[in-house]
Amino acid sequence: MPTALPLSQQVVLITGASRGLGACLAHAFLAQGARVVVNYLNSTDAAEALAAQAPERALAIQADVRDPVAVKAMFTTAKAHFGMPVTTLINNALPDFSFNGDARPTPDTLTWENLDQQLQGVARGALNTIQAALPGMREQGGGRIINIGTNLFQNPVVPYHDYTAAKAALLSLTRTLSNDLGPDGITVNMLSGGLLRTTDASAATPEAVFDLIAANTPLRRVTTPEEFADAALFFASPWSRAVTGQNLVVDGGLVKN
Template sequence: MSHTTATPSRPAARALPLAEQTVLVTGGARGLGAHISRAFLREGAKVVINYLESSEAAAALAAEHPGRALALQADVRDAQAVQDLLREAERHFGGPVTTVINNALPNFSFNGDARPHADALRWQSMSQQFEGSVRAALNTLQAALPGMRQLGFGRIVHIGTNLVQNPVVPYHDYTAAKAALLALTRTLSQDLGPDGITVNMLSGGLLRTTDASAATPEAVFDFIAANTPLRHVTTPDEFADAVLFFASPWARAITGQNLVVDGGLVKN
């Protein structure tokens, strides 16, 4: 009779309080990203506010938290630029980035009336979204991975969309890219779990209001509110608080998951 040797269990994963984390927020100077940056700063974390073009907004946000916030420009689609950003952040703060929030969004306007349907969809739009979502996430992960492995701790949070579960608006390019990012979230969680690194996704609906949702007609917001159990459209601040959860010690045993944060509109 053969006997199967059980794999010894590892000790509980390391968990750092939010105040001891060094957090990179891509696209962290405006829109949802600024709310996420502020949420971590409110909890005492050190935050790298990444931006592409919003230099004034990034500098102003960093100035609100001297010593704990650093504004750094980088195109997250460029692997070398991201490597340089991580090195500068580590030099500035004296230690590795522990937490990566992949929030940066390629140019996109959430206006369903202006989106191309299947017959007008072009691969250029698809490629733009995959570059900004999937390639960018791969770049930040690979740049941060050595430091996370050194610490035996890492938190990676991807920002997704509830349209993957409920594609009611023809944002084909955006939704397909986020679906690919969700698959990457799951495969990375399996690969990196032994290193003490968790990988999760938070998927929102339409937020009231960010730069990206500014073009959304008011009637759409009202319709969503009427069909949400909480009768309320999620705000960027509410969504940012949920991001904190996945980075916090309370989520230390959670990885590979997708949490939909939209007031219950979509049941995941």
């Protein structure tokens, strides 16, 4: 049925897919035979190099997710290129951010501009992509929306106020949208990781922080981007057809959800 397409028959659009976790997500879906739209903002060379690894099934498209016109054009291009609408949308794009606790805004220095920058990229970006995806998903009788969150709003081991607030807003959208879109056969879920070893965003994280998290995690190690991407395959697959409005924490058991 349209709401449970095998991964090999899907068109998966991943925002912020040229580097880091986004690239791992793209590789995971390509390995399953899916067609993948590699969205990027600035990393043209990395996005095109990734798409070149599977030229018949991958397409790199530049678009700022904060711009609804550019986002709509991206979905139109993807549909024309692959001959069918996007079946799975993964909102992974991260506004310019570095997980460096020493450089983070503190309660005394945090500004609304810090918060707004994250809300624009995370919440507004997801709103734009979801609205652009809906016509195609409704046309084919269903779809999958997977939002990338964080375990930091449950366990702020490092209190990144701006980043965490934006991801918490995205969780709220995940839950409310699942209610509205369920009758259309569209599931909306969130995957929340902790610190991943290692992405571009976590490259500035001191080794002592990695060690601390590993020591307090049941698996005694820090989750990798590849392990995190495995869970995205589940939410996009037929196996999750009755799962929506959920937040699955993928962090080796550090946070119990």
